[in-house]
Amino acid sequence: MDMEEKEMIQIIDYDGLKTEVELVTYLNSDDDKRQYIVYTKGEIKGETGDQVIYISRFINEDGVLKLEEIEDDAEWVDVQHLLKKIANAVD
Amino acid sequence: MNSEYMYKDEKYNNAVKDIKAALLDIIVIENNKLAALEEQITTEVNEEKKQKLKEQQKKESEVLDKTLENINTLIKNIEVLDSINKEFTDITENRLGKVIEQTEDEDIKIAFEKAMANIEESQQQLSTDIKEDIEKSDFIQEEKEKIEEDINTISEGPLINKEEIKNPDDVEEKITEEEKSKEQVELVPELESVNRQLDLIKEQEDSIKDNKDLNSLEKTVELLTFKKITKKVTKAILVRQDQLQKLAASRKKQKALVEAKGAFAGYKYMEDVQTTIDNVLENEQEVEQQLMNQTGLTNEYSMDKERQIEDLMVKANIYYSEGETDKAQELYEQISRLNSEIGKENVKEKVITNKN
Numbered sequence: 551m552d553m554e555e556k557e558m559i560q561i562i563d564y565d566g567l568k569t570e571v572e573l574v575t576y577l578n579s580d581d582d583k584r585q586y587i588v589y590t591k592g593e594i595k596g597e598t599g600d601q602v603i604y605i606s607r608f609i610n611e612d613g614v615l616k617l618e619e620i621e622d623d624a625e626w627v628d629v630q631h632l633l634k635k636i637a638n639a640v641d
Numbered sequence: 642m643n644s645e646y647m648y649k650d651e652k653y654n655n656a657v658k659d660i661k662a663a664l665l666d667i668i669v670i671e672n673n674k675l676a677a678l679e680e681q682i683t684t685e686v687n688e689e690k691k692q693k694l695k696e697q698q699k700k701e702s703e704v705l706d707k708t709l710e711n712i713n714t715l716i717k718n719i720e721v722l723d724s725i726n727k728e729f730t731d732i733t734e735n736r737l738g739k740v741i742e743q744t745e746d747e748d749i750k751i752a753f754e755k756a757m758a759n760i761e762e763s764q765q766q767l768s769t770d771i772k773e774d775i776e777k778s779d780f781i782q783e784e785k786e787k788i789e790e791d792i793n794t795i796s797e798g799p800l801i802n803k804e805e806i807k808n809p810d811d812v813e814e815k816i817t818e819e820e821k822s823k824e825q826v827e828l829v830p831e832l833e834s835v836n837r838q839l840d841l842i843k844e845q846e847d848s849i850k851d852n853k854d855l856n857s858l859e860k861t862v863e864l865l866t867f868k869k870i871t872k873k874v875t876k877a878i879l880v881r882q883d884q885l886q887k888l889a890a891s892r893k894k895q896k897a898l899v900e901a902k903g904a905f906a907g908y909k910y911m912e913d914v915q916t917t918i919d920n921v922l923e924n925e926q927e928v929e930q931q932l933m934n935q936t937g938l939t940n941e942y943s944m945d946k947e948r949q950i951e952d953l954m955v956k957a958n959i960y961y962s963e964g965e966t967d968k969a970q971e972l973y974e975q976i977s978r979l980n981s982e983i984g985k986e987n988v989k990e991k992v993i994t995n996k997n
Binding site: 587 | 868874877879881882887896902903905908
């Protein structure tokens with residue numbers, strides 16, 4: 551990602567391992583009840599140069615930001631819808 | 642954790658609050674100008690004059706947008722400076738500072754003093770840069786002077802008991818010989834951890850000297866950290882590069898929306914430093930609680946109100962930029978009430994009519 555200034559975040563996994571990844575954007579569900587982070591580790595796949603992005607839901611518990619994974623199919627459909635709205639927006 | 646530390650210098654704490662209130666006042670003043678123009682436009686019958694007023698309104702609106710942006714940046718930088726000050730105080734007055742005074746190892750003392758001197762230099766540089774930004778701004782002179790006075794207070798930091806700390810007899814906790822030698826053994830690795838953080842601050846200071854970009858300082862200090870609470874696999878998808886660009890371009894707006902929902906309320910960065918220092922002294926939380934009880938200055942009520950005010954400000958800014966001035970107006974009124982509740986009477990009543 552060259553045009554926008556990069557923003558790095560830190561993710562601490564379940565075992566305590568810290569990784570710096572590049573934050574792409576945030577998502578806010580239509581009902582305002584859930585917030586997500588979208589990030590990338592810079593992984594490119596295929597000849598077309600498509601990039602892998604990861605999406606997790608986050609919550610704030612006493613000032614600590616915690617990541618939960620999306621498991622519900624309906625929620626995943628909603629998240630993809632949110633992503634498409636932004637990613638396919640006409641300029 | 643910064644919020645648990647009681648600062649004896651009320652003047653310092655009031656200066657921080659006053660600056661934020663003054664910056665809010667500036668937004669209110671600019672909003673009132675727009676409101677007055679709107680009223681004139683509504684009542685003007687001469688089409689030519691009406692058109693000129695609309696052009697003036699458009700310019701004022703652009704000024705307000707720029708002012709909001711500058712004020713958001715200023716508030717963030719002031720919070721960074723405030724946090725550095727409190728970390729500095731925390732280290733020197735309540736934690737390592739006391740142990741350092743008691744150690745007999747001169748090398749440790751020298752390293753500690755050098756590290757503290759670096760922090761002080763960063764504080765001064767950040768204060769200078771904030772003052773320059775205010776000087777260059779379009780704020781009215783009266784507001785500029787008020788803010789600059791408060792910045793000077795914050796620059797001095799909340800340290801008023803340096804003399805007391807230098808005299809070990811004044812230290813309340815009696816540290817036994819055994820505890821002293823144990824703490825000295827633990828001190829070196831902990832000092833290394835503090836030095837790592839201080840090196841980070843030194844890098845930021847160099848960055849300031851190079852390009853005076855306070856936004857990059859803020860970003861280096863605030864590496865947002867998230868903790869995974871499960872081992873489950875993260876959902877992932879492939880996107881094209883043009884889609885990725887659009888997602889990245891949406892980040893600022895999306896962040897504002899998420900912030901408005903309070904997603905980052907009370908977020909504590911530099912938590913790693915705190916956790917490391919927390920392991921140095923035994924019974925640290927008990928000491929903190931004793932300090933809190935002795936001073937009786939928990940002030941949690943006031944700090945919750947301030948966090949609410951900040952969240953409301955973000956929401957109000959978003960509503961205003963999206964043209965929902967009625968909703969913005971309601972939130973400004975709520976902010977005004979909260980400010981009054983925590984003792985500020987200088988936030989004026991505001992009237993905003995529809996932007997168009």
